[in-house]
Amino acid sequence: MKISPTLLISLLGLLLLMVTFLSLFIGTTPIPAQEILSALGGMADKNIEIIVLELRLPRVLIGLLAGASLGLSGAALQGLLRNPLADPGIIGVSSSAGLGAVISIYFGMSSLFPLSIQIMSMLGALGATLILSMISSRDSSVLTLILAGIGISSLATAAISLTMNFAHSPMSLQDMVMWLLGSLENRTMTDVMLAGPFIFLGWFIMRGIGQGLDASSLGSDTAQSLGINIKHLRMKVIIGSAISVGATVSVCGAIGFVGLVVPHIIRSLVGHAPSRILVPSALLGAILLSLADLITRIPIGHGQLRLGVVTAFIGSPLFLYIIYKTRGAMR
Amino acid sequence: MMIKAHNINVSIKGHVILDNASLSIPKGKMTGLIGPNGAGKSTLLRSIMGFVDITSGIIKLDDIELSNLSIKDRAKKISYAAQGAPVHWPLDVNHIIALGRIPHLDPWQKISDLDREIIRDAMIKTDTLHLADRLTTSLSGGEKACVMLARAMVSQADYLCADEPIASLDPYHQLQVMNILQNLAKEGHGVLIILHDLGLAKRYCDELVLMHQGKICATGTPNDVLTEENLDKTYHIKISRWHENGDHFIAPWKTSGHPDHKRPDHKI
Numbered sequence: 001m002k003i004s005p006t007l008l009i010s011l012l013g014l015l016l017l018m019v020t021f022l023s024l025f026i027g028t029t030p031i032p033a034q035e036i037l038s039a040l041g042g043m044a045d046k047n048i049e050i051i052v053l054e055l056r057l058p059r060v061l062i063g064l065l066a067g068a069s070l071g072l073s074g075a076a077l078q079g080l081l082r083n084p085l086a087d088p089g090i091i092g093v094s095s096s097a098g099l100g101a102v103i104s105i106y107f108g109m110s111s112l113f114p115l116s117i118q119i120m121s122m123l124g125a126l127g128a129t130l131i132l133s134m135i136s137s138r139d140s141s142v143l144t145l146i147l148a149g150i151g152i153s154s155l156a157t158a159a160i161s162l163t164m165n166f167a168h169s170p171m172s173l174q175d176m177v178m179w180l181l182g183s184l185e186n187r188t189m190t191d192v193m194l195a196g197p198f199i200f201l202g203w204f205i206m207r208g209i210g211q212g213l214d215a216s217s218l219g220s221d222t223a224q225s226l227g228i229n230i231k232h233l234r235m236k237v238i239i240g241s242a243i244s245v246g247a248t249v250s251v252c253g254a255i256g257f258v259g260l261v262v263p264h265i266i267r268s269l270v271g272h273a274p275s276r277i278l279v280p281s282a283l284l285g286a287i288l289l290s291l292a293d294l295i296t297r298i299p300i301g302h303g304q305l306r307l308g309v310v311t312a313f314i315g316s317p318l319f320l321y322i323i324y325k326t327r328g329a330m331r
Numbered sequence: 332m333m334i335k336a337h338n339i340n341v342s343i344k345g346h347v348i349l350d351n352a353s354l355s356i357p358k359g360k361m362t363g364l365i366g367p368n369g370a371g372k373s374t375l376l377r378s379i380m381g382f383v384d385i386t387s388g389i390i391k392l393d394d395i396e397l398s399n400l401s402i403k404d405r406a407k408k409i410s411y412a413a414q415g416a417p418v419h420w421p422l423d424v425n426h427i428i429a430l431g432r433i434p435h436l437d438p439w440q441k442i443s444d445l446d447r448e449i450i451r452d453a454m455i456k457t458d459t460l461h462l463a464d465r466l467t468t469s470l471s472g473g474e475k476a477c478v479m480l481a482r483a484m485v486s487q488a489d490y491l492c493a494d495e496p497i498a499s500l501d502p503y504h505q506l507q508v509m510n511i512l513q514n515l516a517k518e519g520h521g522v523l524i525i526l527h528d529l530g531l532a533k534r535y536c537d538e539l540v541l542m543h544q545g546k547i548c549a550t551g552t553p554n555d556v557l558t559e560e561n562l563d564k565t566y567h568i569k570i571s572r573w574h575e576n577g578d579h580f581i582a583p584w585k586t587s588g589h590p591d592h593k594r595p596d597h598k599i
Binding site: 217225 | 377380381382401402403404405406407409410411413417418419420421422423426427430431433434436438439482486
């Protein structure tokens with residue numbers, strides 16, 4: 001079944017609105033739908049306004065921005081690397097951002113300065129991007145880029161393990177693990193203001209890449225022969241996704257599988273042209289992450305489900321199913 | 332009206348790949364680039380395309396130095412058919428051919444009716460209309476080669492550089508591709524083609540350029556270039572010649588001596 005990209009974008013847009021409202025609606029304090037709308041318009045009871053605007057809205061906004069960043073970056077990176085297995089994790093940005101956060105927990109920076117986790121993880125993402133762009137500007141092979149990403153990622157993961165290895169107390173170790181599992185809990189407007197600008201900057205850098213990505217499906221040489229500046233395209237995708245994903249990881253922890261799975265779902269609906277899957281992937285990423293966050297609100301056992309665990313459990317079986325279904329088409 | 336590459340030198344990691352190589356691609360003619368494996372044919376073609384940084388030398392289109400043109404302007408002048416015609420996603424043929432219009436489009440611009448007409452015209456010339464809705468992954472090697480030629484043609488560049496477009500095709504599609512390229516040359520385009528089939532090189536090319544160890548060994552008409560001496564010296568082969576109905580044919584017949592020790596492949 002193939003549908004037109006415009007129709008898909010409208011359908012996803014509608015779904016996004018519904019999920020957004022549902023996320024605002026569901027919570028420990030029952031609030032009627034009308035009250036939520038009037039709170040958004042600033043015309044509700046003070047207490048309800050605090051719950052909706054200061055407790056629920058930041059969480060919803062971060063979920064939408066983060067999901068969209070992961071979906072968009074996954075689609076852009078898969079297009080650039082011409083590899084359906086690429087995602088923000090593969091270029092090492094996610095784990096480097098995670099490393100920054102774990103280091104900040106290790107040194108107890110957050111007790112001195114509350115936003116240190118966020119800032120450190122953005123620095124981690126930035127570091128990974130710099131190393132990656134240094135390596136990839138010397139060599140133009142896509143394989144080099146993927147291998148460099150895997151190298152950076154392994155190094156960051158090793159450093160995370162090292163830091164956890166020497167954690168001062170079980171408490172700090174638990175903080176690290178919890179943070180790495182990802183969550184949207186207890187986010188405030190400060191988090192939105194901190195990550196939002198970087199997320200938007202990343203999206204802005206990636207604007208207009210569709211044509212170049214389409215041309216790249218014929219190989220870098222042919223793309224260049226069609227007038228595409230491959231180096232610029234590569235920089236746009238890598239830096240754009242690193243900034244937006246780095247900012248994402250900095251406020252909600254490492255969240256896997258959204259960037260990997262979302263483009264595959266979109267491809268099964270509109271075909272493989274990289275330009276056609278960018279915007280729908282951003283929308284579906286936002287929808288899926290918000291839905292996953294809704295699931296984490298279900299009380300199970302004596303702990304709380306972490307977001308990264310939910311996305312992995314939704315994402316990986318879905319991924320296997322799509323691979324099974326499309327195994328003939330990808331060659 | 333021609334592209335002229337003059338004294339091109341390319342060294343990669345200390346290995347000399349091109350050694351003062353010069354070549355012209357005149358408009359309205361089909362120029363064949365031949366030579367044994369590792370002679371530097373692909374590197375010379377890729378230098379002309381601007382994919383390889385040349386160590387020294389100059390490449391001009393009439394009076395314009397190509398390195399002064401933007402990537403986009405260059406794309407409007409010279410189109411390219413890559414060796415093996417890679418396609419990394421299962422895209423449909425229509426979409427692939429439309430990619431050839433990118434040099435004339437802005438990043439957000441959709442193709443117009445005029446673009447569609449140009450695309451249709453190229454599909455007629457390459458006999459690919461019936462493939463329009465097929466996925467590239469379902470095409471045979473010969474069909475894919477024709478689709479890639481159509482894709483290169485729709486950019487309406489004056490020059491086309493094709494890197495071994497008939498390698499691994501069956502005889503029917505080899506002839507079909509050569510006919511398409513010959514028609515392009517007859518329409519006034521300048522065509523550069525890398526070939527290994529000496530018989531087809533002789534039949535279809537107006538000019539031949541023979542390379543060996545990074546140098547140009549001979550340039551001229553097929554009869555001037557494809558001499559026993561040249562082929563023995565470069566390919567280390569003896570050829571067989573015969574005449575039939577006024578036509579003159581050649582075919583590689585047996586090896587003579589040992590081929591030169593090849594330098595390591597530079598495209599790692």
